[in-house]
Amino acid sequence: xxxxxxxxxxxxxxxxxxxxxxxxxxxxxxxxxxxxxxxxxxxxxxxxxxxxxxxxxxxxxxxxxxxxxxxxxxxxxxxxxxxxxxxxxxxxxxxxxxxxxxxxxxxxxxxxxxxxxxxxxxxxxxxxxxxxxxxxxxxxxxxxxxxxxxxxxxxxxxxxxxxxxxxxxxxxxxxxxxxxxxxxxxxxxxxxxxxxxxxxxxxxxxxxxxxxxxxxxxxxxxxxxxxxxxxxxxxxxxxxxxxxxxxxxxxxxxxxxxxxxxxxxxxxxxxxxxxxxxxxxxxxxxxxxxxxxxxxxxxxxxxxxxxxxx
Amino acid sequence: xxxxxxxxxxxxxxxxxxxxxxxxxxxxxxxxxxxxxxxxxxxxxxxxxxxxxxxxxxxxxxxxxxxxxxxxxxxxxxxxxxxxxxxxxxxxxxxxxxxxxxxxxxxxxxxxxxxxxxxxxxxxxxxxxxxxxxxxxxxxxxxxxxxxxxxxxxxxxxxxxxxxxxxxxxxxxxxxxxxxxxxxxxxxxxxxxxxxxxxxxxxxxxxxxxxxxxxxxxxxxxxxxxxxxxxxxxxxxxxxxxxxxxxxxxxxxxxxxxxxxxxxxxxxxxxxxxxxxxxxxxxxxxxxxxxxxxxxxxxxxxxxxxxxxx
Numbered sequence: 001x002x003x004x005x006x007x008x009x010x011x012x013x014x015x016x017x018x019x020x021x022x023x024x025x026x027x028x029x030x031x032x033x034x035x036x037x038x039x040x041x042x043x044x045x046x047x048x049x050x051x052x053x054x055x056x057x058x059x060x061x062x063x064x065x066x067x068x069x070x071x072x073x074x075x076x077x078x079x080x081x082x083x084x085x086x087x088x089x090x091x092x093x094x095x096x097x098x099x100x101x102x103x104x105x106x107x108x109x110x111x112x113x114x115x116x117x118x119x120x121x122x123x124x125x126x127x128x129x130x131x132x133x134x135x136x137x138x139x140x141x142x143x144x145x146x147x148x149x150x151x152x153x154x155x156x157x158x159x160x161x162x163x164x165x166x167x168x169x170x171x172x173x174x175x176x177x178x179x180x181x182x183x184x185x186x187x188x189x190x191x192x193x194x195x196x197x198x199x200x201x202x203x204x205x206x207x208x209x210x211x212x213x214x215x216x217x218x219x220x221x222x223x224x225x226x227x228x229x230x231x232x233x234x235x236x237x238x239x240x241x242x243x244x245x246x247x248x249x250x251x252x253x254x255x256x257x258x259x260x261x262x263x264x265x266x267x268x269x270x271x272x273x274x275x276x277x278x279x280x281x282x283x284x285x286x287x288x289x290x291x292x293x294x295x296x297x298x299x300x301x302x303x304x305x306x307x308x309x310x
Numbered sequence: 311x312x313x314x315x316x317x318x319x320x321x322x323x324x325x326x327x328x329x330x331x332x333x334x335x336x337x338x339x340x341x342x343x344x345x346x347x348x349x350x351x352x353x354x355x356x357x358x359x360x361x362x363x364x365x366x367x368x369x370x371x372x373x374x375x376x377x378x379x380x381x382x383x384x385x386x387x388x389x390x391x392x393x394x395x396x397x398x399x400x401x402x403x404x405x406x407x408x409x410x411x412x413x414x415x416x417x418x419x420x421x422x423x424x425x426x427x428x429x430x431x432x433x434x435x436x437x438x439x440x441x442x443x444x445x446x447x448x449x450x451x452x453x454x455x456x457x458x459x460x461x462x463x464x465x466x467x468x469x470x471x472x473x474x475x476x477x478x479x480x481x482x483x484x485x486x487x488x489x490x491x492x493x494x495x496x497x498x499x500x501x502x503x504x505x506x507x508x509x510x511x512x513x514x515x516x517x518x519x520x521x522x523x524x525x526x527x528x529x530x531x532x533x534x535x536x537x538x539x540x541x542x543x544x545x546x547x548x549x550x551x552x553x554x555x556x557x558x559x560x561x562x563x564x565x566x567x568x569x570x571x572x573x574x575x576x577x578x579x580x581x582x583x584x585x586x587x588x589x590x591x592x593x594x595x596x597x598x599x600x601x602x603x604x605x606x607x608x609x610x611x612x613x614x615x616x617x618x619x620x
């Protein structure tokens with residue numbers, strides 16, 4: 001560690017925790033990860049977990065700022081950071097930060113709020129709003145639809161730093177509960193990543209894109225296909241994944257238009273979404289999620305620093 | 311038991327088993343139930359479970375015919391009865407029956423086949439085909455769409471005793487896995503049958519009917535609604551149920567047309583489907599499921615008796 005740590009960026013999700021030490025020039029000095037996500041912690045454990053992860057990071061001198069985004073700010077997290085309400089300017093995230101007490105006075109922690117949406121289409125996000133701010137800070141003239149694939153995929157309409165509206169598709173979670181808990185599990189045991197997965201994925205995606213409304217009625221074809229047509233687990237897993245992603249993208253087809261859709265998420269998942277977007281006659285562009293969340297935390301920090309809230 | 315038992319009707323599903331003793335005039339002499347469904351049994355246990363349930367039923371004289379429909383004929387059941395393939399005439403069910411050996415020679419058992427569909431929209435049913443035959447035998451001039459709500463709802467296009475095609479919606483199962491296994495479970499704990507359930511059901515059904523393709527994108531509103539709008543578990547359960555049934559019926563809206571749709575299933579569930587059909591500008595007519603399955607078994611038996619297969 002040659003460069004001096006200026007501040008600390010934290011992305012604290014439901015399942016995982018990532019921490020970065022940032023130098024004054026914005027470069028990452030160190031990165032640490034933990035599986036101690038919000039979902040596994042009691043309120044009084046957050047400070048200790050963070051301190052443990054920051055041990056021996058060379059902190060010295062003035063207290064170091066720690067800026068946190070994600071589920072740590074949920075009601076059942078470290079300290080609740082009340083949602084901003086969409087439509088809203090994401091540059092206001094900093095002004096909504098909350099400041100949990102830290103037993104270790106070498107650090108001063110701020111937790112950014114999430115964004116909610118009310119009025120007949122209730123929705124919430126925590127963590128994605130910081131990625132969206134990062135996207136807006138990186139591509140300063142971007143206006144359009146952003147897709148964040150994952151357990152709960154988010155689709156947001158962004159205009160510069162302003163989030164107009166958003167929705168959530170439970171695509172990733174539905175894949176998991178159907179794979180492990182439903183009658184489809186009988187067709188999804190064994191090697192799910194075999195050579196027939198790509199073929200199943202394309203068949204499923206085409207079905208989902210063609211008619212997203214038929215999702216409920218086509219899931220069972222996976223079970224029937226393994227009983228009647230000797231479909232193997234890899235094909236079935238591909239079909240299920242493709243059907244869900246196809247239905248998700250098909251349902252958002254009008255919103256998407258023709259401009260490229262930034263995709264923020266794991267590279268493997270973003271590649272699948274980009275493929276289905278292409279089949280839909282649209283275009284996806286994968287954006288590195290780590291770069292973007294760091295850009296978002298930095299943009300929020302610039303705001304907090306300017307407004308001298310920390 | 312005054313009337314003499316002529317034959318025995320059996321509906322052997324995945325979860326439950328029902329047995330009826332039938333007199334020569336078609337009246338039901340006795341009914342017995344067990345929770346020893348196919349899903350809980352090994353192949354060599356079926357005969358014993360049936361004999362146990364038939365103990366002291368007054369069998370005497372010539373061996374009694376036992377006609378079975380449902381999952382007992384599945385590959386993992388008592389004895390596989392290969393599917394008939396749709397489109398097909400359901401009067402041919404009897405000709406496809408299989409005859410497992412019975413240690414107790416007072417009974418001769420025949421298991422009816424299910425119906426499958428191939429060619430790009432693979433599907434299977436076991437049990438519902440006998441209900442459809444019963445419907446055709448009861449309403450001899452019926453032609454149209456039949457809905458059988460349940461764990462796996464079936465929609466079939468029937469023309470007399472001919473089944474043209476069918477689909478399966480995993481509506482009931484999806485409700486259960488989302489209620490118990492997904493993030494929505496946090497919003498679905500407590501009293502699910504409170505006064506707000508009806509309001510939630512209507513809101514969900516309207517959303518599902520309006521745009522079945524938005525199902526994936528609206529499920530998460532349940533979680534957001536309990537976080538933001540203080541939606542209680544009864545409202546949330548109603549919304550989830552309504553959204554799923556609304557999406558199922560909305561996806562089949564073209565197929566339904568304006569003629570009344572026979573609904574075969576539990577009375578409570580059929581009432582919900584009838585309500586949503588009405589909101590969709592259509593009409594459902596609940597049909598007693600027990601009467602219909604008995605009519606179907608009787609119609610199939612008349613065929614087996616005529617063709618002297620038993």
